Amino acid sequence: QGGSFDVADRMFHSVKSTWESASRDNMSDVRELIPEFFYLPEFLTNENHFELGCMQDGTVLGDVQLPPWADGDPHKFILLHRQALESDYVSAHLHRWIDLIFGHKQQGSAAVEAVNTYHPYFYGDKMDLNHIKDPLIKSTILGFISNFGQIPKQV
Numbered sequence: 001q002g003g004s005f006d007v008a009d010r011m012f013h014s015v016k017s018t019w020e021s022a023s024r025d026n027m028s029d030v031r032e033l034i035p036e037f038f039y040l041p042e043f044l045t046n047e048n049h050f051e052l053g054c055m056q057d058g059t060v061l062g063d064v065q066l067p068p069w070a071d072g073d074p075h076k077f078i079l080l081h082r083q084a085l086e087s088d089y090v091s092a093h094l095h096r097w098i099d100l101i102f103g104h105k106q107q108g109s110a111a112v113e114a115v116n117t118y119h120p121y122f123y124g125d126k127m128d129l130n131h132i133k134d135p136l137i138k139s140t141i142l143g144f145i146s147n148f149g150q151i152p153k154q155v
Contacts, residue, residue: 008053014065015077030118030148038082041074102155124150 005011012018022029036043044064046052052061063074070077084090099105105114107123120126121144132138 005050005052008055008059008061011052011061012064013052013055013059013061015067016065037078038085039078041078044074044077102152106151106154118151119144121145122148122151125153 018031022031044066046062049062054060066072066074066077069080099110100114100116104110105116107117111117121141127141129138129141132141
């Protein structure tokens with residue numbers, strides 16, 4: 001964020017509040033689980049004691065707040081998260097996620113029905129930045145892409 005930390009209220013600080021935002025409260029919150037959620041407990045702790053700021057409600061940021069079932073232990077959180085990922089249930093339903101991210105539910109009417117649509121800027125194959133002449137518009141689009149990413153190519 002330009003050499004400094006983001007606003008405290010927008011930083012990842014709680015598994016519960018992030019889940020609630022992305023799954024229920026904020027339909028424009030398109031966060032995803034990065035690989036570290038399944039193997040790197042250290043990413044959940046503020047080992048270097050950085051001053052990450054204070055939220056508007058007074059909460060001082062530090063280690064990520066974990067769900068109760070993790071007992072405050074990042075190692076337990078990662079272990080149970082990985083076990084869930086490797087479970088029979090996830091294996092039996094993985095194709096549904098693939099359809100959303102890479103498959104037929106990524107675009108078109110199937111995406112609309114699955115509530116899986118995004119702003120056109122995020123579909124790399126739909127935007128040809130070389131044909132945008134206005135530098136302000138081009139810069140704005142690149143800013144959106146830089147902040148929010150792009151939809152992977154459909155397989």
